[in-house]
Amino acid sequence: MRYPVLVASFFASLSVAAALFPLGYFRESASLLRHSISSFHGDQLPMNPGPVQSPISSTPDGASPNKDGGGVDDSTVSISDILPQTRKINIFASLTRDVSTVTTRLESTKPEDNTTVLAPLNSAMQALPRKPWEDRPGDDSGVSAARSEDKAAQNLQRFVEEHVVPTSPWKKGPEGKIKTLGGQELWWEEHDGHRIIRPGNLVVDGIVGRVGNGEVWAVKGVVNYA
Numbered sequence: 001m002r003y004p005v006l007v008a009s010f011f012a013s014l015s016v017a018a019a020l021f022p023l024g025y026f027r028e029s030a031s032l033l034r035h036s037i038s039s040f041h042g043d044q045l046p047m048n049p050g051p052v053q054s055p056i057s058s059t060p061d062g063a064s065p066n067k068d069g070g071g072v073d074d075s076t077v078s079i080s081d082i083l084p085q086t087r088k089i090n091i092f093a094s095l096t097r098d099v100s101t102v103t104t105r106l107e108s109t110k111p112e113d114n115t116t117v118l119a120p121l122n123s124a125m126q127a128l129p130r131k132p133w134e135d136r137p138g139d140d141s142g143v144s145a146a147r148s149e150d151k152a153a154q155n156l157q158r159f160v161e162e163h164v165v166p167t168s169p170w171k172k173g174p175e176g177k178i179k180t181l182g183g184q185e186l187w188w189e190e191h192d193g194h195r196i197i198r199p200g201n202l203v204v205d206g207i208v209g210r211v212g213n214g215e216v217w218a219v220k221g222v223v224n225y226a
């Protein structure tokens, strides 16, 4: 399969491997949510995320993609291939792996599945007042994510889906208004050379990947998931 298998066989001890590669490369051995939660709390975040190619250097917003960037602007690879390669968004990248609706889409090469992923920076993920799998305040569904793995998985799915814009290229301005997979309507504008996602005024840090089925935008916050 892919590199997780290689890594797992390389390290005799799973715990050693897990310590070196905390960000979701050992999901087979952990339950879905334990995996997400531990990757989210990854104390070892700055460590090498795994034996992937050198991370794609982020291109300044709006600049032409770097042809030597190891995957940028390559139509033979998909978003799911490049998403784990950029360290500054690897918490979010790791969470997407637990959401099958999203992984399927990011692997798809059908033109109608083109996608713009809004990937919050690790700093934004770490600053969240509420973890993506926790219930929103005022949740009246009667089921608590603290007690139900299904509910927690649902919350996580919703969070991830709010960051998946089902189009690429994504048109600028109000005519580009589109609902995320999570259901919120977003559009983006450019101000002083920065892309700003409305209505939440989410600032785009840069486009970190551009491949055949879409783009990955690193963003300095999260889409409202209330």
Ligand SMILES: *[C@@H]1O[C@H](CO)[C@@H](O)[C@H](O)[C@H]1NC(C)=O
Residues within 6 Å of the ligand: 111, 112, 114, 168, 169, 211, 212, 213, 214
């Ligand atoms: C999908 O993305 C590719 C690469 O950017 C682009 O060439 C193609 O026109 C897009 N297709 C649709 C339907 O948006």
